[in-house]
Amino acid sequence: SKSTQTKQSSFSLKQAYWENSLTDQSADQQKTQSSTKSSYLTVISWNIDGLDSDNVFNRLKGLLSLLGKHHADVVLLQELIPPSLKILENIMNDYQFLQASDEDYFTGILIRKDRVQFLQSNIVKYPTTEMGRNLLIANVSFLGHPLCIMTSHLESCKTGSQERLNQLRRVWKWMKEAPGDHSVIFGGDTNLRDWEVKKLGGLPDGISDVWEMLGKPEESRYTWDTSINDNNEIPNSIRLRFDRIFIRTAADGAKLRPESMTLIGLEKLKCDYFISDHWGILCTFLFGASEEQRVTD
Amino acid sequence: SKSTQTKQSSFSLKQAYWENSLTDQSADQQKTQSSTKSSYLTVISWNIDGLDSDNVFNRLKGLLSLLGKHHADVVLLQELIPPSLKILENIMNDYQFLQASDEDYFTGILIRKDRVQFLQSNIVKYPTTEMGRNLLIANVSFLGHPLCIMTSHLESCKTGSQERLNQLRRVWKWMKEAPGDHSVIFGGDTNLRDWEVKKLGGLPDGISDVWEMLGKPEESRYTWDTSINDNNEIPNSIRLRFDRIFIRTAADGAKLRPESMTLIGLEKLKCDYFISDHWGILCTFLFGASEEQRVTD
């Protein structure tokens, strides 16, 4: 019956999320993954391609499996759609959900409740977007550190360049104007091409690109890569670094420092499809002493 | 019979050219048009849209009619094609013809033999053109003044911007490096947008845009204007100053000075079509004293 199927489906999704969840014990042995006690802040940013209606169930299951496995402190999602959001909310009940809209597709910030304390949130409009895009901001506290978390899905396509750069300037402005005691992390699908950032004169003072800070590792460069990802059936091999993490360290207090960045969602599902046409970014951060100081401790 | 038709057609074209030719007497009364004795140098530059195969005969007849009427000293044509060139050469036998190629479409310089003495010519390649474009140069003598005449059809379309600017730099370089005793006139279809010239830092020292020198007259600004010209059936009204005349005055000797610029080909033919999708530019120049000196003579 439909009812039985639905229950089975629901169970299957719950299982995908919870069966892979790391116990605190196993997580403690893996510094790039989160446990209740870890001092690492872990962040995932991922455009989950909610506009693609193919293999939705399998992809959602794959997504839940990876989100359960990594159990990140903060999850930034782009292209959420109402039905998927509802399911994620229902299953990932250890997270607090913030959403930037409730119609069409939108971004969300997921906060792991046992690790991160929610303080307040804000939705910033892009006045000239033609695609309903905006900036979602959450102020939170992590191990006593005030954090400003932001996500956005900047205007898409090459033709959206002008508007995209308007939006990027606005993002950077909000990052710069966040309270001085806050560390600021922006993660999202920027749709940026490198020449566009160059056109703006590069990153503004005080804002850094986490991928660059980590030495531009080639293996986590391209987050949209049709040489591997064939969800969109694009015959040409095109690789772009659409998804980016920016940080601004707090003026006072412990300094936020990126430790690692890896891509997730690289494995094909059994249905011969990827979870999304974008890879996800999994990023870890530490507060406090510099690398040198920490090593000599 | 076909033979009769051809003869009639040929006669019709010859008539179009010669019947409108000004006599020296009437021309002397119109300073903007050329007579054998006039000290005005008259130049026409025109992209005659050889790639449009509609109404070819009528358009050629209209072209010949206008070229006969103005009887310019120098005619710079873009988008000549072999069959049209052959006809023009045959009928306009009072001109010497230079052509930049003999296949596809190409530019030409027509020199009125009783007024302008041909010295030499040169074809300069654009190494990276994807449209077979080049620069055609003629060194001539007009009333004892050495002149360097240039024409080109720079890379077309918005997408050709980068290559077009490469070509423009090359044109300007050749203008600057012409012998110091020569006045240099470039006329052609530059396909330029104003922002592109701005991007290059404006016109280089020593090179002037004739339309600007004449005070930017609004009535001869746009040489490609779909608000009037419907040859291309473009419903949007778009007006661009694609066709331009540049000059560089000689370092020594009499200085070349533009006197007037008007657009030609603005009238529709009986077949409800224009001669070209571009207007032609008719320009007059004078050598010698400045305006003030000449007036007080």
Place this chain on the structure above:
DNA sequence: CCCGGGAGG
């Protein structure tokens, strides 16, 4: 030879 949108690769 403008612009934008849609299809196909």
Place this chain on the structure above:
DNA sequence: CCCTCCCGG
């Protein structure tokens, strides 16, 4: 959500 080509406006 890449690119190019084609078509209609």
